Amino acid sequence: MRHFLTDADLTPAEQAEVLQLAAELKDNRYNNEYRTLLERRTVALLLDKTSTRTRFSFSAGVTELGGNVVTADSKSSQMGKGETFQDTGAVLSRYAAAILWRTGAQANLEAMVETATVPVINALSDDFHPCQILADLQTVAENKGGQGDGPLGIGGLNAVYLGDGANNMANSYMLGFATAGVNITICAPEGFQPEQQFVEKARDRARETGARVTVTEDIDVSGADVVITDTWLSMGQDPSEDRSVLRDYQVNEELMATAPEAIFLHCLPAYRDSEVTPGVIDGPQSRVFDEAENRLHAQKALLVWLLR
Ligand code: CP
Ligand code: NVA
Numbered sequence: 001m002r003h004f005l006t007d008a009d010l011t012p013a014e015q016a017e018v019l020q021l022a023a024e025l026k027d028n029r030y031n032n033e034y035r036t037l038l039e040r041r042t043v044a045l046l047l048d049k050t051s052t053r054t055r056f057s058f059s060a061g062v063t064e065l066g067g068n069v070v071t072a073d074s075k076s077s078q079m080g081k082g083e084t085f086q087d088t089g090a091v092l093s094r095y096a097a098a099i100l101w102r103t104g105a106q107a108n109l110e111a112m113v114e115t116a117t118v119p120v121i122n123a124l125s126d127d128f129h130p131c132q133i134l135a136d137l138q139t140v141a142e143n144k145g146g147q148g149d150g151p152l153g154i155g156g157l158n159a160v161y162l163g164d165g166a167n168n169m170a171n172s173y174m175l176g177f178a179t180a181g182v183n184i185t186i187c188a189p190e191g192f193q194p195e196q197q198f199v200e201k202a203r204d205r206a207r208e209t210g211a212r213v214t215v216t217e218d219i220d221v222s223g224a225d226v227v228i229t230d231t232w233l234s235m236g237q238d239p240s241e242d243r244s245v246l247r248d249y250q251v252n253e254e255l256m257a258t259a260p261e262a263i264f265l266h267c268l269p270a271y272r273d274s275e276v277t278p279g280v281i282d283g284p285q286s287r288v289f290d291e292a293e294n295r296l297h298a299q300k301a302l303l304v305w306l307l308r
Helices: 012-027 053-064 085-093 106-112 130-144 168-179 196-209 244-249 288-307
Strands: 042-047 068-073 098-102 120-122 158-162 183-187 213-216 226-229 263-266
Touching: 012 130, 012 168, 012 196, 012 288, 042 053, 053 068, 053 098, 053 288, 085 098, 085 106, 098 106, 098 288, 106 120, 120 130, 120 288, 130 168, 130 226, 130 263, 130 288, 158 168, 168 183, 168 196, 196 213, 263 288
Parallel strands: 042 068, 042 098, 098 120, 158 183, 158 226, 183 213, 226 263
Antiparallel strands: none
């Protein structure tokens, strides 16, 4: 039995297997051999933070696998009143085939897996958003597959993430893209760069795959195959902190013109005219709605891989 708490919880070969399965499930969405995999089974979805895509993509995906999702937010479950994560993990394992949890501290997830006897999946924490990265890699493979090497044909491609480099997405891009062998550059100003522990973790993985993990203040997307950004204010971050230095890192038409072959990705929700201009996110290089759709396919593949 395996959990998926960080992008490193799948080896490079396993990640490629999940992504190949995601592509197959997308091609054959309703009539595939896994459509009854979760028949009469329930998946628990715990949301301590708000969500649109995660809530609906997991709910739809589990339905398409023949199962049922029960969702609870932190206020409506006893965890909100102090029931331990360990007790909750033990109890939910008696009812559910898997536990999906969007929470704050990564340590919360680590506490739950002490007792959970079914797979626990990180549906976003303060440190990582690994399900999103599977969807992003699926989108990269759809658009750029074959231009690189490795099982998905994306190894050795170049991705650049600009903006808040000290959030969950930046950490997961480093770790998840390094796992896929995709070179990843985090382009962020001082004070908004990833913690060294996350850079090191990604570089450990990159040593296995040959990917490069770079952190820089310099804004340069020339030669990029993928340009990415995310909100400048993530859930749980302090809104009173001065984040104006991020303005230089906006993804706009002028910047994208220097990466004419690149696709643009954003995990969404997006804030137009902050981290990205409407001309980019609604423009010809954007693949953000395919990326959002791929949450569903990639997560179905992950569930199948963990539960079959
Ligand atoms: N990208 C993503 O996880 O979106 P939600 O916050 O809407 O779930
Ligand atoms: N970094 C964002 C991602 C939202 C899906 C946040 O944590 O709010």
